[in-house]
Amino acid sequence: MMNPFIQIHPEVGAALQANKPIVALESTIISHGMPWPKNVETALAVEKMVRENGAIPATIAIFNGKCHVGLTDEQIEYFGKAVDVCKVSLRDMPYVLSKQLYGATTVAATMRIASMAGIRIFATGGTGGVHRGATSTMDISADLTEMTQTSVAVVSAGVKSILDIQLTLEYFETKGIPVVTIGQDEFPSFYSAKSGYTSPLRLDTPTEIAALLHTKWTFGLQGSVLIANPVPQDQEFGNEQMEVYIQQALNAAVEQGIQGKDITPFLLKYIATRTEGESLQTNIALVLNNAKMGAAIAVAFTAGR
Numbered sequence: 001m002m003n004p005f006i007q008i009h010p011e012v013g014a015a016l017q018a019n020k021p022i023v024a025l026e027s028t029i030i031s032h033g034m035p036w037p038k039n040v041e042t043a044l045a046v047e048k049m050v051r052e053n054g055a056i057p058a059t060i061a062i063f064n065g066k067c068h069v070g071l072t073d074e075q076i077e078y079f080g081k082a083v084d085v086c087k088v089s090l091r092d093m094p095y096v097l098s099k100q101l102y103g104a105t106t107v108a109a110t111m112r113i114a115s116m117a118g119i120r121i122f123a124t125g126g127t128g129g130v131h132r133g134a135t136s137t138m139d140i141s142a143d144l145t146e147m148t149q150t151s152v153a154v155v156s157a158g159v160k161s162i163l164d165i166q167l168t169l170e171y172f173e174t175k176g177i178p179v180v181t182i183g184q185d186e187f188p189s190f191y192s193a194k195s196g197y198t199s200p201l202r203l204d205t206p207t208e209i210a211a212l213l214h215t216k217w218t219f220g221l222q223g224s225v226l227i228a229n230p231v232p233q234d235q236e237f238g239n240e241q242m243e244v245y246i247q248q249a250l251n252a253a254v255e256q257g258i259q260g261k262d263i264t265p266f267l268l269k270y271i272a273t274r275t276e277g278e279s280l281q282t283n284i285a286l287v288l289n290n291a292k293m294g295a296a297i298a299v300a301f302t303a304g305r
């Protein structure tokens with residue numbers, strides 16, 4: 001019996017039945033991660049990219065008391081334009097569902113809904129992580145705890161340097177979550193292909209990644225695999241330059257008393273404004289790159305089933 005709070009779009013339902021490759025996509029990146037209208041343009045371009053690479057896109061969001069798996073273009077447009085959409089991580093799900101509100105799902109919430117629907121591959125821009133200063137604030141994204149328990153692979157462009165990359169990698173190690181970088185030894189840092197940290201693991205092809213996923217889950221280990229896909233070199237935003245903006249953004253967040261779930265959207269917006277949209281261009285490029293890789297992995301994963 002299907003969960004009464006999950007509504008699957010007919011195209012996604014048919015793809016699940018036929019065991020076709022599917023890529024889950026989140027909606028917080030649309031409503032809280034990028035400004036309108038670039039957010040809507042990007043979300044639609046990401047879905048197109050997934051299709052062009054042989055998989056069915058399933059963008060996930062909450063409204064009318066249901067978790068919707070697969071949205072229409074009009075629904076994506078709504079999530080990009082409306083200002084009253086809640087950022088929904090796991091702890092917010094029962095509230096937003098029972099109040100029948102509009103909720104944009106984070107990596108954590110999207111993973112859980114994807115898993116319940118039977119989707120195993122998820123592509124996004126960046127996941128949450130351990131924040132700088134977490135030793136006193138305890139700000140660790142629920143994306144990380146969710147990755148310890150839900151068996152959906154996450155394709156991202158690495159860990160943003162607004163976070164503490166070293167502590168985030170430590171957390172993944174402690175919790176037994178494999179971190180695999182595609183095609184290079186260095187772990188990428190979202191806006192840049194470099195980070196200064198060696199990736200715990202490296203694989204070079206979607207087929208190898210699909211084999212790792214099958215092995216992990218068939219063996220009986222639950223939880224995610226973080227697949228780090230470096231931003232294309234011609235789209236990178238220089239690390240040193242970015243560090244200056246990040247410091248300014250972190251200072252502004254302290255001055256303005258920004259806390260909790262508002263921090264990540266605040267920092268992203270601040271940086272996009274300070275770089276006059278240049279970081280947004282990088283963000284869009286890396287999301288598209290991840291959608292393409294997510295589709296390739298979904299194709300290889302389905303073939304290997």
Ligand code: PSU
Nearest residue numbers: 028029033106107126128141142261264
């Ligand atoms: N990083 C980005 N863009 C985003 C997010 C993170 O570059 O849109 C969003 C994702 O939805 C992620 C969430 O799951 O922020 C993490 O929020 P928090 O740090 O509050 O857990």
Ligand code: MN
Nearest residue numbers: 139140141260
């Ligand atoms: Mn947080």
